[in-house]
Each structure stands twice: as structure tokens, then as C-alpha cells.
Amino acid sequence: MSKKKLFSFLGGIKLAHRKEYSSEKAIAPLPMPKKLILPLRQSAGSLPAPIVQVGEKVNKGQCLAAAEGWISASLHAPTSGTIRDIGDYPIAHPSGLVAPCIVIEADGEDAWGERQPLLEHADSERLDPETVQRYLQSMGVVGMGGAVFPSHVKLSKAPGVPLETLIVNGAECEPFITCDDRLMRERAAEIVSGIIFLAELLEAKESVVAIEDNKPEAAAAMRAALAARLEATANHIRVVVIPAVYPAGSLKQLIYTLTGKRAPAGVLPPQLGVQCFNTATVYAIWQAVARGEPVISRIVTVTGNVGRPGNLEVPLGASVADVLQYAEARPESDGCLVGGPMMGFLLPDYDAPIGKGANCLIARSPQFFPHKAPESPCIRCTNCAQACPQGLLPYEMYWWSRARDFAKAERHNLQECIECGCCSYVCPSSIPLVQYFRFAKDALRTAATKKEMADQARERFEFRQFRAEREKTERTQKLAQAAKQQSAKLAAENANAAPAEDLDETRKQALIAAAIERVAGERAKVGCDEGANATEAALAPNHGNSA
Amino acid sequence: MEILVAISVMALGALVLGSAIGYAAIRFKVEGDPVVEKINAILPQTQCGQCSYPGCKPYAEAIARGEAEINLCPPGGDEGVHQLSELLGREYKPLAEESQTEKKASVALIDEADCIGCTLCIQACPVDAILGAAKQMHTVIIPLCTGCELCIAPCPVDCIAMKPLPETPENWEWPYPQIDKSPDAATHAPMPTAAADIQ
Amino acid sequence: MNPFSAPYLHRPTSVNRSMNLVLVALLPGILVYLTLFGSALIVQIFIASVSALFFEALLLYWRGRPVRERLSDHSALVTAWLIALTFPPLSPWWLTVIGVFFAIVVAKQLYGGLGQNPFNPAMIAFAVCIIAFPALMSQWPAQGLNLPFREQAEIIFGLAPRLDALTSATPLDAIKTALKTDALYDNLQKLLMNQNLYGTFAGRGWEWVTTAYLCGGVFLLIMGVITWHVPVAFIVSMSAIAFICWLIEPSRFANPLFHLFSGGAMLGAFFIATDPVSGCATPRGKLIFGAGAGLLAYLIRVFGSFPDGIAFSVLIMNMTAPLLDLYCQPKVFGALPSMPVKKDLAAKVKEEESP
Amino acid sequence: MTAYLFLIIGAVLVNNIVLVQILGLCPFMGVSKKLETAFGMSVATTFVLTLATGSCFIIDHYLLLPFGFEYLRTLAFIVTIAAVVQLTEMVIARTSPVLQQTLGIYLPLITTNCAVLGVPLINISHRHDFVESLLFGMASAIGFSLVLLLFAGIRERVEAADVPRPFKGSAITMITAGLMSLAFMGFAGLNR
Numbered sequence A: 001m002s003k004k005k006l007f008s009f010l011g012g013i014k015l016a017h018r019k020e021y022s023s024e025k026a027i028a029p030l031p032m033p034k035k036l037i038l039p040l041r042q043s044a045g046s047l048p049a050p051i052v053q054v055g056e057k058v059n060k061g062q063c064l065a066a067a068e069g070w071i072s073a074s075l076h077a078p079t080s081g082t083i084r085d086i087g088d089y090p091i092a093h094p095s096g097l098v099a100p101c102i103v104i105e106a107d108g109e110d111a112w113g114e115r116q117p118l119l120e121h122a123d124s125e126r127l128d129p130e131t132v133q134r135y136l137q138s139m140g141v142v143g144m145g146g147a148v149f150p151s152h153v154k155l156s157k158a159p160g161v162p163l164e165t166l167i168v169n170g171a172e173c174e175p176f177i178t179c180d181d182r183l184m185r186e187r188a189a190e191i192v193s194g195i196i197f198l199a200e201l202l203e204a205k206e207s208v209v210a211i212e213d214n215k216p217e218a219a220a221a222m223r224a225a226l227a228a229r230l231e232a233t234a235n236h237i238r239v240v241v242i243p244a245v246y247p248a249g250s251l252k253q254l255i256y257t258l259t260g261k262r263a264p265a266g267v268l269p270p271q272l273g274v275q276c277f278n279t280a281t282v283y284a285i286w287q288a289v290a291r292g293e294p295v296i297s298r299i300v301t302v303t304g305n306v307g308r309p310g311n312l313e314v315p316l317g318a319s320v321a322d323v324l325q326y327a328e329a330r331p332e333s334d335g336c337l338v339g340g341p342m343m344g345f346l347l348p349d350y351d352a353p354i355g356k357g358a359n360c361l362i363a364r365s366p367q368f369f370p371h372k373a374p375e376s377p378c379i380r381c382t383n384c385a386q387a388c389p390q391g392l393l394p395y396e397m398y399w400w401s402r403a404r405d406f407a408k409a410e411r412h413n414l415q416e417c418i419e420c421g422c423c424s425y426v427c428p429s430s431i432p433l434v435q436y437f438r439f440a441k442d443a444l445r446t447a448a449t450k451k452e453m454a455d456q457a458r459e460r461f462e463f464r465q466f467r468a469e470r471e472k473t474e475r476t477q478k479l480a481q482a483a484k485q486q487s488a489k490l491a492a493e494n495a496n497a498a499p500a501e502d503l504d505e506t507r508k509q510a511l512i513a514a515a516i517e518r519v520a521g522e523r524a525k526v527g528c529d530e531g532a533n534a535t536e537a538a539l540a541p542n543h544g545n546s547a
Numbered sequence B: 001m002e003i004l005v006a007i008s009v010m011a012l013g014a015l016v017l018g019s020a021i022g023y024a025a026i027r028f029k030v031e032g033d034p035v036v037e038k039i040n041a042i043l044p045q046t047q048c049g050q051c052s053y054p055g056c057k058p059y060a061e062a063i064a065r066g067e068a069e070i071n072l073c074p075p076g077g078d079e080g081v082h083q084l085s086e087l088l089g090r091e092y093k094p095l096a097e098e099s100q101t102e103k104k105a106s107v108a109l110i111d112e113a114d115c116i117g118c119t120l121c122i123q124a125c126p127v128d129a130i131l132g133a134a135k136q137m138h139t140v141i142i143p144l145c146t147g148c149e150l151c152i153a154p155c156p157v158d159c160i161a162m163k164p165l166p167e168t169p170e171n172w173e174w175p176y177p178q179i180d181k182s183p184d185a186a187t188h189a190p191m192p193t194a195a196a197d198i199q
Numbered sequence C: 001m002n003p004f005s006a007p008y009l010h011r012p013t014s015v016n017r018s019m020n021l022v023l024v025a026l027l028p029g030i031l032v033y034l035t036l037f038g039s040a041l042i043v044q045i046f047i048a049s050v051s052a053l054f055f056e057a058l059l060l061y062w063r064g065r066p067v068r069e070r071l072s073d074h075s076a077l078v079t080a081w082l083i084a085l086t087f088p089p090l091s092p093w094w095l096t097v098i099g100v101f102f103a104i105v106v107a108k109q110l111y112g113g114l115g116q117n118p119f120n121p122a123m124i125a126f127a128v129c130i131i132a133f134p135a136l137m138s139q140w141p142a143q144g145l146n147l148p149f150r151e152q153a154e155i156i157f158g159l160a161p162r163l164d165a166l167t168s169a170t171p172l173d174a175i176k177t178a179l180k181t182d183a184l185y186d187n188l189q190k191l192l193m194n195q196n197l198y199g200t201f202a203g204r205g206w207e208w209v210t211t212a213y214l215c216g217g218v219f220l221l222i223m224g225v226i227t228w229h230v231p232v233a234f235i236v237s238m239s240a241i242a243f244i245c246w247l248i249e250p251s252r253f254a255n256p257l258f259h260l261f262s263g264g265a266m267l268g269a270f271f272i273a274t275d276p277v278s279g280c281a282t283p284r285g286k287l288i289f290g291a292g293a294g295l296l297a298y299l300i301r302v303f304g305s306f307p308d309g310i311a312f313s314v315l316i317m318n319m320t321a322p323l324l325d326l327y328c329q330p331k332v333f334g335a336l337p338s339m340p341v342k343k344d345l346a347a348k349v350k351e352e353e354s355p
Numbered sequence D: 001m002t003a004y005l006f007l008i009i010g011a012v013l014v015n016n017i018v019l020v021q022i023l024g025l026c027p028f029m030g031v032s033k034k035l036e037t038a039f040g041m042s043v044a045t046t047f048v049l050t051l052a053t054g055s056c057f058i059i060d061h062y063l064l065l066p067f068g069f070e071y072l073r074t075l076a077f078i079v080t081i082a083a084v085v086q087l088t089e090m091v092i093a094r095t096s097p098v099l100q101q102t103l104g105i106y107l108p109l110i111t112t113n114c115a116v117l118g119v120p121l122i123n124i125s126h127r128h129d130f131v132e133s134l135l136f137g138m139a140s141a142i143g144f145s146l147v148l149l150l151f152a153g154i155r156e157r158v159e160a161a162d163v164p165r166p167f168k169g170s171a172i173t174m175i176t177a178g179l180m181s182l183a184f185m186g187f188a189g190l191n192r
Helices: A129-138 A151-155 A179-186 A188-202 A216-227 A230-234 A251-259 A279-291 A320-326 A383-387 A394-402 A406-411 A422-426 A433-497 A500-546 B002-027 B034-042 B056-065 B077-088 B120-124 B194-198 C015-037 C040-062 C067-071 C075-086 C093-111 C121-132 C149-156 C171-180 C182-193 C206-223 C229-248 C256-260 C265-272 C283-303 C310-327 C339-353 D002-014 D025-030 D035-067 D070-095 D097-103 D106-112 D114-125 D130-159 D170-187
Strands: A027-029 A035-039 A063-066 A081-090 A098-106 A165-170 A206-212 A237-242 A274-278 A297-304 A310-315 A336-338 A360-363 B106-110 B160-164
Touching: A027 A179, A035 A081, A129 A151, A129 A188, A129 A279, A151 A188, A151 A274, A151 A279, A165 A179, A165 A188, A165 A251, A165 A279, A179 A188, A179 A216, A179 A279, A179 A297, A188 A206, A188 A216, A188 A230, A188 A237, A188 A279, A206 A216, A206 A251, A216 A237, A237 A251, A251 A274, A274 A279, A297 A320, A310 A320, A320 A336, A320 A360, A383 A394, A383 A422, A394 A406, A394 A433, A406 A433, A422 A433, A433 B056, B002 D035, B002 D070, B034 B056, B034 B077, C015 C040, C015 C075, C015 C206, C015 C265, C040 C067, C040 C075, C040 C093, C040 C149, C075 C093, C075 C121, C075 C265, C093 C121, C093 D170, C121 C310, C121 D170, C171 C283, C206 C265, C229 C256, C229 C265, C229 C283, C256 C265, C265 C283, C265 C310, C283 C310, C283 D170, C310 D130, C310 D170, D002 D130, D002 D170, D025 D130, D025 D170, D035 D070, D035 D106, D035 D114, D035 D130, D070 D106, D070 D114, D114 D130, D130 D170
Parallel strands: A027 A310, A165 A206, A165 A274, A206 A237, A297 A360
Antiparallel strands: A035 A098, A081 A098, A297 A310, A336 A360, B106 B160
């Protein structure tokens, strides 16, 4: 295996890994809770539409909500039971707001419905990528690293760009989290099968499993699993150990570390001949195509101030409270983080359910998270700029965000911020920089939506005025025409009596009138068509929004 | 005598410069007013007429002519006034007295049971966001509604009400950080422990 | 419920730590200064510190800001010490207080306090006082001033008469006076030749003070409080212009070493121009800022009307800092050299996304 | 050549029209809120000032002096400047409507910008010849533009600062201008 040069990205920080609490705990299943709350929002893009009724009995793995549109993924029942409600419940979100959910009451039998693994039917011949994409969408496979972007979308290749490197992200750079570590240690064979499947499907020239150097056991397990498969060598799949610098697992930084390619804003990895999947996602893809099991559970690391830290296989829809109770969270904990301590969020409501992106629960206590000083003035020490892996100037972005001057914050590339938290971590003034940036970004997003709506309203208002104008002219024209016909009739009556030289004049007038009429008619028609188009155009984006 | 000469010299100078300006006025004539478009782009396009002009464009034209203040648009809010003052270099003013209160974004909803299908609201809607025909029930196309409230007054049976848009995780915004408070001071619900479960 | 955002981990650092390190880094300079030029400096540091803390507390209280919290960041002390070090040690107490007033109240607190002042407070103090009280601000003591401490304190507090005999022209001053006055032209050559009279490179003990500042500055660099950009750019540009002038006419201009080790050059390069608040913060901006400050400091101290140019050069560069920072932004990670390509790619991606 | 150099350095830095001579404060305070408008104003003023010094020199030298109308100088200069500004405004309105709108009332204000009248008068009192007049006019305008842009940069920053309420707005702007003026005193003596 050839050793390739690694690139080290700008900035980044060294963090205490703190994975020791749960890294030696094997994956254990969480006992099935009695009630599961499944938010429809389990992926980026549009919400899937429920296809079950309240009171309906469902089997484990049965589809509950079907994907709507391309960037969307289906949702399945994590266990057998009865649909109790379809309505708004609090979801795991920093706002603590409610969102549409499907509630299942488990019957305790955990009976699987019919499973149709894709590979069983199409084992001999090469699979058509589109079939795989449709299948994965229907199996609800999304990015399990936290971004929950539908995985089937990422199987599309950029036209004309061959896939140089398929990256499997096992970096897991945030402190505390060990779910991918354990998954790689315990289920390496499945992951490797998944990688081979993806590499062959995407015709990747090489595949790289990136693992941070603080997880030697996972790297060893993956290497052993790769060595056991002949296809692994044929497809040039290898394990690369990368230095543990936060945020090494962030997409852009990981691509740069492994390939030296920098992804500019707005350019997706396939454009650079790279595609990246999380290890848990690869595992989920393999479970779907080989066993016909949709995504109905995920590995969640429970750690922090709990009596029994560990890695649990949690059915989707189990509440955070269920998991915390099982892990024996200590009562003096002050809150629970969902996700890592650098990019996760503090959960406002423990009844919120575990979703496809929730990789870690951390019970907070001052022992693990020492109290932070209140914000003091920024002295532009530039520690943040030196830590920023994106090469931004957080102190400038902060200065303008704080003053709510968002345009100037954008002038300093606010939108390029990946919210990794390095700047806030190093800030000597304890400024919650990331929150300022999120605040500013959200304000900008709202302003953009407002602007879009205003533009649409203006278009429609102007069209309405145009229509009113047209109707008015049409009416006057009709009147004029009637009058003209009247006069023409009169003229015709007179024509017989009129002298010969006047005849020419009358004919000319009639010709002109006819021409005017024709033109006017055409214009009205064109206007109508335009109007129809405009209405269609105005309606089209809303279709996307409401869906 | 000298005064006369001086006056005539100045007059001559003025004449020469005046004719130069006159020529320039014709040569560099400006058609239309592109600023109106810029102002109109800032206005929220609710077409609500709360500024006392019939629609956003007429208000924009009035601002460009210097006839209207820039603080007459309640749907545009404080932000809008700031943007206008930036664009035009005019002094910022808080929203005009009668339109002080900024309203939450809301949309019109027709109580479909009461609707008699009179089409009056359809005629009032400036952005064609109401669907329906004579003697048929009408309905508001919610994504198109600007919340201008112009349809409420014409309704003979008062079946139209404004409903604020709900806050969802999708349109939720991160709040401005609390500066003087340590984030650790935030209060938390008690941890769900096994003991709590038994209760 | 007001949510607060990630990250929930923080490195235990504070503003207070870096300010304290700056104070520590000033100590060697202060010690050498004390031994060579008398103990009056201690009194000045005391006056400046007390008045700075007083004004800062007053303004913070008046503005309803947390007084103790803000005072404990020690930024006012840094300003006070810099004022004490740049003012002549025997200047009357009220001069120092006026300087501190302008620094803390006008240049700092009126702009919102720490982190928001566009000009370096200590240098504002120096500039105000040298323009308002030029005579008092150029009374520098001769080396080995051996008045008892008590007497020096009495001079500062106006209890004893000021003695002209105590003061002597600084080397910079002497050379400038000679350069500007034709009558003293021969004198100038003598001054430049007579290296004994002037010590090894900057004369009269000042070289030892500036060397101590240099050591303190290197300490700050090692501790990571400042970056190398400003001091290096400052020293390079000042020696470059000094070297050019010296090469053209060695009989009129002093050598680069003399300039680097006289007056406030080292203090300016490591402690004043590196102020992150009023200076540049981008790497390229810092280089331009340092180079500009070094160049202007040389021009002003050699050709201008003031004995030393550090204060004015830093203030002038402070004015340019916002614009320099705006146009020296570093490249964002992954930014392509040409924008159209990027947009083109992005558009293609969008088409791909929506079949 | 050195004389011209010193003339330029003198006009741009040492005797800066705004910060040292304290002329042209109206646009300095009024149009420095945003960098973009400040840039527009700089360009407009540079253009007008150069043109005004040139035309005023011609008027003075070939019209007023030969006929002994020196006492009409102020009047004649004002008329000339007004005409030049009018022409500039028309050209700008045609070529850049946004610039015209953002400059708003400030473009006609150049007419009453005392710097524009002051520079030709200083030219006369310093007995500059035509080339020197033009150079001096241009250098003064560059000095004006320089400090206007720097001032705009600082003001944008200060605008977002936590300035005590009584000092918000014009007050802190005046203080900033004063401190800038203080800094510019550092250039004193450099042109000798």
C-alpha cells in the first residue's frame, strides 16, 4: 500500500479527546420504549408525506412517510405497533419548538414486515446507479454524521468528472463521541462490504477510510476487515490515519487533508472528483442493500455525567429521556447536549426524540464543562483568526454581527463560516462568537426570504396592473369597434351613392381598421400567454416550498 | 464707468457659463429615474397602501421626487427605513407615529364555511393571492399572501381573519447572545433519572 | 428559554493574562531605566497607574458598566505604564494626569472602552502633551542622575524648583538641532564622529533601555501575545530608510543602529505599534502597518518638528488601519482565484441537483 | 522638480486642506458615513477642485488682472466654480445615477465647499504659476480624498462601537476628526 502525503489545513485546534469514558463500551441495544415519536423532518430537503392513518397497525420496517421530491428521504417504523397520532410534538432542536411527528405505540413483538434486499435480485449483473438511488431514498438512508443529507443524492456524479477518491469519514473529530469508533471496531466487515459496494457503483479510482490517530483499534479493525476481502485491494481501498486536529472530520478540511483539493463555496465535492460518506452512513447503505433493512435505528454515544456511559443502538423515536434513564444520568447534571460539545446543541426538552442525526448525548455538569466567564470586550487579539480552519476573520464578523450590520459581516465572508466553534473555543474574552454568526446568518436568511417574497409580490402586482390595463383597453377597443362597424355600415350605405374617387379612400380606411384590429387581437393573445407563463413561474417556487 | 465695465464683464462671464450649462443640460439629459427601481426593491411589496400611496411603486416614486418621508412603511419596518436612509443618504427617522407598531408577519385566512363567494376580496387582493369564482368558495394561496389586510374590509360577511405565521424549527432564528449573562446561568429542567420515572 | 449556542468547551484563557504579560515584558526596560536615569520613573508610574484606574473606574461607573470586572483586565495599567515610560521622568504630576485623561477618557472610553478605540490611547496622550507643552515634554534627564529620590519626587510634585541643569538633550534631539541649524553643522559632524560621548550606538545610556525593551518584546513574541509581523516590518523599514540616508550622506545622518536603539523605537516596535485594537489585525495589514510606522517614525524624527516620531507615526498608521484591514483580508479557505469559474460550477451543480 | 515634490507633499500631508487648514469640513463630516459615498465624493471633489483651480487661474490671469478687476476676484471665482460644479453634476447624473443619488445634496454642496474656493485663493496669495496652481489644486484634492477615505474607514468602525449615548453620532465624529488632526500635526516640518 503506497503511503500518500497528507495535507494539513490552516488553523484548527487541539482538544482533549475525552473519548475514554465510552470508547471501551461495546454497542448495546436500548430496550424498546413503549412509545416512539418520529419527526417527519429526518433529513435535509423537503418533508416526506405520511402514508399511514392514525390507528393503523404497522410492522417493523414498514414505510410511514414517503419521500417527496428528490432531496427527501422516506421514514419507516422502528418497531411493530399502532399509529397513535400524527401531529405536532417537540423535536430535538435548539429552539425547543414543535414539528409534525408520527407517534407509534410499540406492541412489543418487534415483528419485521417484508424485506426486499436490493442485492438479492440483482446479484449477477451490474446495478444501475439510478435504481440504487431510488432504492436508498425509499429506505430512508441519510448522512448519519449529523448533517442528515439524503445519501442517494450524493451518489450522483458530476458530469464529465470521474470519481478520483471516495472518502469514508471515520474521523469523528469531536470530543466525547465514540459511536463511529465502536461501529468500526465491531462491524468492520459490513462497513467494508458497503465501501466495496459504493466504490464499484461509483467507479471510484481509490477509496480512503480516514480515521483520526486517537482511534488505533478502529483503524486496526478496518485494516483487518479490508485484508480479508480481495475486492478491497482490487478497488484500491485503504485506511489512512490522520492527525487528530479539530475539525479534521469537517468535509472541506477532510478533503483537503487527504487529497490537497480545496472545495470553494458553492462547489460540491463531486466537482472535484471526490465524494465523502460517513462510516455510519456506509453501514446504513449496506444494511439497506444487503438486508433490506431501512434506517430505523442508530448508534448513540451516551456519556458525560452518567452512571453507565456507553454506545447504544437506539430505535429512532425513542426519547432522549429514555436513553438518559437507561444510562443512569446523574440528577445533578445541568442539561443534555445533543451532538458533540463543539457543534451540538443544548436540548431544551428531554422528551424530544432521537433522530437519524443524533450521534451523541452528553449529560452536562461543571465537572465536564467548567463554567465559562461572561462575555468581555473583544481586543482583536486574532486568536480566532489563527484558529479558524476556513481562513476567516471571526473578530471582524463578530464586530459587525454584534452591531447588526449584516451586510458588512457578509463582506467578511460570514457565509463561509462552518460553525465549527474553534473561534469561540480559543477566545480569551469568552465571546460566544458562533452564536453571533448564527444570529447574523439567520437574520440574513430571513431577509433573503422576505426579499424573495417581495419580488414575487411585485411581479404579481405588476402583472395584475398590466391585466387591468389590458382589460380597459380591450373594453375601449370593443366600444370603438362597435362604433366603427356602425360607421362602416353607414359608409357602405353611402358608398353606393358616393362619387367614384371616394371609393379608394373608404377602402383604404377599411384596410387600416382591419389591420389595427388584427394587431390588437394578436397583442392581447400574446399578453395572455405571457400572463399565463408569469403565473406558472410565480407558482412554481411555492410548490417547492409548500411540499 | 468702471462699475459699468465690471458689471458688463461679469454679465458676459455669466452669459458664457450659462450657455455652457444650457448646452450641457441638453447634451447630458437624463431619461427616467433609475432610483425609483432601487427604492422599490427595498419596499416589501405588500401593496397595502398604509403609506397613503396606492401601492409600493407609487410610494417609491414619491420618495424619489422628495415628496414623501422614508418612514411611512410599517411592513418594511425599522430595517426598511434604515435601508432607505442608507440608499438615499437621508437622515434616519423612526417609523411614523400612526404606524409605530410593527406587526408580526401574518397571512389572511378565509373561514370557508361563511364565505358566500362574492369575489369582492378577489378584486381587492393586489397580488392575486385569492382563488375562487362567483358563488364559489374562495381560498387564500398562503405562500402568495403578503398580509396586506386589504381583503378584510370588503368582505360583507367578515369571514376573513389574519393569522400570524407560526414559528417552526425551519424559520426559527438564533437569538442575539445575552452579553451580561454567563450562559451557564440558564435554567434547566431536572434530569430524567430512573427515580423520576418511578414517580 | 434563551438558547445559547455551541461550542460548550472553552480554552481557559483571558484578556487579563495577555495584559499582565505585557506588563511583565515592560519590567526589564523599567529596571534599566531606573538604574540609569533615576528613581523618578517609579513616581511617574504610580501617578499614571492611579489616575488611569481612577478615570477608567469613573467612566465605567458613569456608563453603568461592570467596574471591577473591566478594571481587572488591566488594560488601563498597560496604557498608564506606556505613558509613564514615554513622558520625561521629571515632568510635573499634572502633565502626566492630563496625558492619562486624554488617553483613558477621550481616546478610549468615549469610543466605548477596551477594544473599540481607533487610536492608541498612550500615543494620543503623548501627542496632546507634546503639542500643548513642548518645553516640558523635552526635558530629559542626563544619564546617572544622582538626585535623592525625595528630591526627585519633590520636583515632580512642584515642591522643589525645576533645575535646567538636570536635563540634557537626548542624542536624537542633539542631532536634529544640529541638522536643522546650519551654524551647528560642524558640531553635528563632531557629534556623529564622537562615538565615545554617545556610547556604543545610541549614546547616553538609552541603548541599554531600548535593549531591555527588545528583550521584553521577544518575551511577548515567545509567549504568543504579539505576532512577529509588526515588529519585524517596523525594524526592517526603519533600518532600510536609515541605511539609505546614511549611505547617501554619512556626515549628516546617523547610522541605522543609532536609530533603532534611540528614542522609542523598540518600545514602539514591540509595545505600541503591536496594539491589536488600534492597529491592523490581518497578517498583510500588520506588515504594512509596521513598515509604515517605521518609515514615518524615521522621517518625523529626522526631518520633522518633533524630537521623536513614534507617537505620530503610530497615530497616522492607526488612521489607515481600518482600510488596510479591509483590503488585506486573507484568502478564504478554498476560494478560487477567479470567481466566474466558481459561479459556473455552482450553477452546474444546481442543474444536477434538480432533475 | 524637488520644488514640485515639496509642493505636493506640503499640500497632501503637511498642510492638509482638511486636517491642518480646516477647510472643507462640510463634506468631510457629511459624506464620510460610508466608504462608497466617501469614494464618490473624493472623485467628484478631485475633479472639481482641479478644474476649478485651473479655470480660476485663467480667469484671474487673463481677465481680472489685465483689466485691474482684482476686487472682483471672489465674485468671479464663485461664479466660475458654480458653473464647473453644475457641469460636473450633469455629467455624473448622466453617467452614474446611483452616485448622483448617493451624493445627494453634497454634489451641489461642492459649490459652497470652502476648500474649492480656498485653494484658488491660496494659489493667488502664494503666487503660484499655472502649473503650480494645477498641481496644488490636485494635491489639495488628493489630500482631501485621502483623509476623507481614512475618516470614512474609521467612522464605519466607530459606528458599530459601543459609544456612550451622549457622544453617539456627530459628537464622536468631531472627536475623531480632532484626533486625526492631532495625528496629522506629526507631519509638521516635513516639507522644509
